[in-house]
Amino acid sequence: MPLLITAINAHAGVTIDKIKSRGELYCGGQAEGLGFHTPDTAGNWKGFAVDYCRALATALLNDPGKYVYKPMSFVQTFTALQTGEVDIITTSTTYTVSRDAVLGLEFPRVYFYSGNAFMVKKSANVSGPKDLSGATICNITGSTNVSSVDDYFRKNGMTYTPVNFDKIDDAFNAYKSDRCDAISQEPPVLASFRSSLGNPDDNVILDTTISKEPFAPVVLEKDPDWVNLVRQTINATITAEELGVTAANVEEIAKTSKDPEVRRLLGAEGDIGTKMSLANDWVVKVVKAVGNYGEIYDRNLGAQSVLKIPRGVNNLWSNGGLIYSPPWR
Missing domain, CATH: 3.40.190.10 (Periplasmic binding protein-like II)
Structure with a gap:
């Protein structure tokens, strides 16, 4: 032009x-x-x-x-x-x-370019985000992940209990100690955390992303x-x-x-x-x-x-x- x-x-x-x-x-x-x-x-x-x-x-x-x-x-x-x-x-x-x-x-x-996703324990038999109604979810205070999770649950008529932390390491440690049923972050962040676990194969990153996270x-x-x-x-x-x-x-x-x-x-x-x-x-x-x-x-x-x-x-x-x-x- x-x-x-x-x-x-x-x-x-x-x-x-x-x-x-x-x-x-x-x-x-x-x-x-x-x-x-x-x-x-x-x-x-x-x-x-x-x-x-x-x-x-x-x-x-x-x-x-x-x-x-x-x-x-x-x-x-x-x-x-x-x-x-x-x-x-x-x-x-x-x-x-x-x-x-x-x-x-x-x-x-x-x-x-990424999107917000969830990681859950494999033993929970969760196939997608819509199986998480009533779950406790760990997240990071002030992040867009908090608002995208809230939007997703409201849009789909679901309920959940948020457990938010200032530091990402605290959220990961809470997930490891079973204080929450799922943790919400972008797939690369979840993959990084999952690789650090002693039993990574016991944890599953759900395929569905629920938001745009550029x-x-x-x-x-x-x-x-x-x-x-x-x-x-x-x-x-x-x-x-x-x-x-x-x-x-x-x-x-x-x-x-x-x-x-x-x-x-x-x-x-x-x-x-x-x-x-x-x-x-x-x-x-x-x-x-x-x-x-x-x-x-x-x-x-x-x-x-x-x-x-x-x-x-x-x-x-x-x-x-x-x-x-x-x-x-």
């Missing part, structure tokens, strides 16, 4: 200036969630969400290690962002209309340069996968590719990076550090991880999924 555009030379926003002055990016999120954010044996944080902290640290500070991941309970995350304790929330946070419109927050773009990083609104950088960093990893650019080949492709979109993405031509107040080859450094979207997914959630969650709707649009980036031009 034809459109007349006048480029405005970017000036780094308040958050970007603060991060550069500090020399570190502060990321916040829930205390632990295998696949998204969890410490390894050396205390280094790993996961899908953490990799996007690393990507942003690379884009801004030219070093994927220049970030601090600050674990907290879910109910603390938005406050930590609003008070400046963290620059971004990268945990599994659902993008909703009310959060976007009312809380002064911005969700730059969805990077993982995950996105969260930043403060009214800082368009920071919002844009977060958005375009995610877009860059998606475009890299679309174009076959990987951590292993990105440097060589940047030197040799004749494909105009590849060349624009990697800064070999055009000046998109410069206009974002970044090095023009910033995407080369990001992909070298963390890989493309598919590599990030597979390493933390997919075939190369202990979770082995199929891509499903989180596949590229060209493979039948919902993951799609605007053209890099």
Whole structure:
């Protein structure tokens, strides 16, 4: 579609200036969630969400290690962002209309599509959510999982007893000790918890999801340069996968590719990076550090991880999924 555009030379926003002055990016999120954010044996944080902290640290500070991941309970995350304790929330946070419109927050773009589900004991012989009428259900205070469970039970004329906790670990421990009949979270979170149990096969994640839960990083609104950088960093990893650019080949492709979109993405031509107040080859450094979207997914959630969650709707649009980036031009 034809459109007349006048480029405005970017000036780094308040958050970007603060991060550069500090020399570190502060990321916040829930205390632990295998696949998204969890410490390894050396205390280094790993996961899908953490990799996007690393990507942003690379884009801004030219070093994927220049970030601090600050674990907290879910109910603390938005406050930590609003008070400046963290620059971004990268945990599994659902993008909703009310959060976007009312809380002064911005969700730059969805990077993982999920839905709310239930896990139950296999011995309960529950075949689907409609078998849970009258059940006691563990959940996380302040999460969208609480409201989606409530909506589902009300819509279907069912009753249940909620048992909500500030910390996800407390909810999991309550489920393990039989304080509730079911626990409600997104399938990847449930799969992570299930894999940690001594008897994972005695627990079943029900196939039916009862809501849409699009995950996105969260930043403060009214800082368009920071919002844009977060958005375009995610877009860059998606475009890299679309174009076959990987951590292993990105440097060589940047030197040799004749494909105009590849060349624009990697800064070999055009000046998109410069206009974002970044090095023009910033995407080369990001992909070298963390890989493309598919590599990030597979390493933390997919075939190369202990979770082995199929891509499903989180596949590229060209493979039948919902993951799609605007053209890099």
